[in-house]
Structures are given as structure tokens and as C-alpha cells.
Amino acid sequence: MRNGISITLKPGDRRRLKALTRDRNAPQKHVWRAEIVLLSADGIGTNEIMRETGKSKTCVWRWQERFMQEGYDGLLRDKTRPSRIAPLGSQIAARVVTLTQTDPPAELTHWTAALMAKVVGISASSVQRIWRAHGLQPHRVQQFKLSNDPKFTDKLRDVVGLYVDPPAHAIVLSVDEKSQIQALDRTQPGLPMKKGRAGTMTHDYKRHGTTTLFAALDVLEGKVIGRCMQRHRHQEFIRFLNAIAAQVPAGKIVHVILDNYAAHKHPKVRQWLARNSRFIFHFTPTSCSWLNAVEGFFAKLTKRRLKRGVFRSVVDLQAAINRFVAETNNNPKPFTWTANPDKIIAAVRRGHQVLDSIH
Numbered sequence: 329m330r331n332g333i334s335i336t337l338k339p340g341d342r343r344r345l346k347a348l349t350r351d352r353n354a355p356q357k358h359v360w361r362a363e364i365v366l367l368s369a370d371g372i373g374t375n376e377i378m379r380e381t382g383k384s385k386t387c388v389w390r391w392q393e394r395f396m397q398e399g400y401d402g403l404l405r406d407k408t409r410p411s412r413i414a415p416l417g418s419q420i421a422a423r424v425v426t427l428t429q430t431d432p433p434a435e436l437t438h439w440t441a442a443l444m445a446k447v448v449g450i451s452a453s454s455v456q457r458i459w460r461a462h463g464l465q466p467h468r469v470q471q472f473k474l475s476n477d478p479k480f481t482d483k484l485r486d487v488v489g490l491y492v493d494p495p496a497h498a499i500v501l502s503v504d505e506k507s508q509i510q511a512l513d514r515t516q517p518g519l520p521m522k523k524g525r526a527g528t529m530t531h532d533y534k535r536h537g538t539t540t541l542f543a544a545l546d547v548l549e550g551k552v553i554g555r556c557m558q559r560h561r562h563q564e565f566i567r568f569l570n571a572i573a574a575q576v577p578a579g580k581i582v583h584v585i586l587d588n589y590a591a592h593k594h595p596k597v598r599q600w601l602a603r604n605s606r607f608i609f610h611f612t613p614t615s616c617s618w619l620n621a622v623e624g625f626f627a628k629l630t631k632r633r634l635k636r637g638v639f640r641s642v643v644d645l646q647a648a649i650n651r652f653v654a655e656t657n658n659n660p661k662p663f664t665w666t667a668n669p670d671k672i673i674a675a676v677r678r679g680h681q682v683l684d685s686i687h
Contacts, residue, residue, distance in 0.1 A: 333392050337369045344400055361403040364388055365395045416454060424448055424458045428466055439466045474679045477613035484669055486610055487619055490583055491547060491665035498581040500547040501572065502621035502663070505589075506629070507560045511536040511645040514638055529636065537642040541629075541649055542568040544584075545622040550660030552625055554653040556646040562594035569600060569607070582607045585621070588614050621663045625656070 337345070345362040348354055360381050367377045368388075377388050394402045424444060432439045433447075441452040441459075448455070459465065477483065494500045513536055518529035540560040544553040555571055557564045576582055586592045588611055601607055612619045633652045639645040 333368070333389070333396070335365060335368045335392065335395060337365070341400055342366070342369070358404055361391045364391050365403065368392050416450065416458075420448060420450060421458050421461075424450075424455060425462050425464065428459065428464050438469075472679070473615045474676055474683065475613045475615045477615075480613040480616075480676065481673055483611060483613045484616070484619065484672065487585055487612055488665060488667075488669045490585065490610060491621065491663065494548060495581065495583065498583055499576055500583045500585070501553075502545040502547060502585045503543070503568075503572075504587060504617075504620055504622045504626070505540055505542045505560045505565070505568075506626045507540045508538050509541060509634065509645065509649070510538050511639040511642045512637070513640050536640060536645075539642050539646055539649075540564070541626075543622050543625060543653075544568075544572055545625055545663065546660075547621055547663045550662045551657045552622075552653050554649065556649055560591065562591040562596050565591045565594075566597060566600050569597075569604075573604060573607070580606070583610060584608065585610050585612065587612050587617055587620055621665075624663070 345366050348362040349359050349366070351359075360383065363381055364377055364383070367380060372380075374385060374388055377383075378385060381388070391403065398405075427444065427447065428439055432443060436443070441455045444455045445452040490500045512533040514530045515532050515534060516530050518527060519525075521527035539556045539558065542555045542557060542560075542564065546552070553572055553575055555568050557567070572582070584607060586609055591597070592609075592611075601609060617623055629649070629652055633648060637645075637648060639648065
């Protein structure tokens, strides 16, 4: 053994090292490091240790020194090596962040990693790491629409009040229509899902007509009144209101939450409303379809029944929609409003302030 190296093992360290060499689940690099230390403690020379472990002289010396300095735990840790490539400076990262928040050159809508790498002179993976570290995602865009309704606050509180604290002995209905539902038939049959492969369907389709679903969601019970009609004019809307009136218990006030579609405010509809005094209309603010609870039912219908559906006629489509409505009514779930209206109002105000400052 070379000068300056003297390993004396305590009984506890020897037991731990021997247990490590016998552990079949231990990494092999830990095993041969422990063997080097055990052989060194037994007074075996460097050349013999090299033959028994199959390691080089510098490797044996390295782990002898590591054990003398750090003990048993030092054998289980690999020291980090400096990267062969110098790290990017903070100035390059700042430049990437600044450029990302500006318009790209030429006729492009957003930056790509390859384009940014070419402009800055670094690799695309480095650009992606910088974007990830700063939370930038130029390939994504979120859609929004702020309401310009001058009575936004009053209408919001009115509708949310019906959701949170509905009037006693009254019914609250969220009403809307889902128009232009297409009866789409695929040009070829799809393949079923199997292990390692998603289900398939053709990208092209055959159109067999459209239908419109008028729906009224009972906020308290979660049941839906639905009617499929050919069009979505005020005439069809009045027919749907008559269908609601026939199903709702007589003598109960009916609060109807609606959006600002022209058919809902047609003079004939207002005349019908004057004749049916127990119906009270509550209009959502403009550009606030998310405030209408029935939109959640439409989203569920689209995702679970229509998006991947195959319909060979409008009759098949209407039958599928009616079955979905019936299944919903067999297991109804009351609508629960959870958002704080004050936070919504504050967010809309902030949005208007940002838009005014930019434009």
C-alpha cells in the first residue's frame, strides 16, 4: 500500500461493508468500492487489489482516499463532474425572454424554438430550457372575451343569486339551445382500441343534416327538459317554452336564465311572457355564456356522445340525444355554483384596465 494510506475499520464499519458486498440488490459500483476498502484494511497490496477487483491503480487509490476522508457514506456518493459545455450566461437567457415577448421576424405569429435558436445562436434545447424555467409557452394561446355590458355587475349578481339562494316555492331553469348539431357519418368504419394503440376513426365524414337541441336545466334537481327541433327561431323557442310550461308544476314561479340571443327577446316572445306571468326571465351579461349552467350539460353531451358519434340520419342523431337526456334524468346531479362573484367582477375590471393600457 502506498505511503499515507492506512485504513483501520471499526467493527461496525466492517459489518456494513461486508453486508454491502453480499447485497444482491446493491449497485455493483458500491460493491467493488466496499471490496477495495475491505482488502485495504486487511493489508492487501495495491496490485493484488487491482487483480481481485479488476480496477485500475488510480481507481483503487481514489476510493481508498475517499473512505479515509468521508467514511462509509462517501462510497455511496459520486462526485459531480463539470460539464464539458460552458453554461449559458444570464445575458443570453435575458435576451431569449425579451425576444419571446416581442413579435417574431417575417410573417409569423409566434416564436418557435428553432427560430429562436437561430436568431440567438444557441441550441433549440437550450431555448426550451430557458422557456421552461421562465414559464413561457409561445406555442400556446388562451382565448377570452370580456363583457362590455354596462349592467354586468347587476346581471351577474342576479344570476348567481338564483344559483346560490333560489327563491322558495319556485323553480330555477337554465335555458339555451345548441344549434347546428350535425349528423355525421364516417366514410369508413373505425378500428377498436387495443393495447398500444388508440381507437381510430376517419378524418372525413358524410353530412346527413342538422338539428337544434333546446334544453332547460333544473338547477335544484339537475334534471333536463330537452327538445330537438329543425331550426332555432323565435317560433321554436316559444314551442319549447310551452313544453316547459306543460311539465313544470302549476302554480310555481319559474325563473328562466337566458343569454342575449335575438330569439329570446323577440316581440312574440315578450307577448308570450306577458300572457304567462309566472315565468320570469333573467338575462346573463353579454359575452358571458359561461354563466349559464346549461352550458355544462351541452359540453358533457358533446364530449361523451356527439364528438365521436356516428349518425346515419338526423333521426338517429335526435334519438341519441334523447337517450342521453333520459340517462341524465335517471341520475340527476344538482348544479352547484362555487365561484365568488366579487372575484369575477374584480377580474373583469383588471382585464378592462389591461386592455385600455395596451390599446
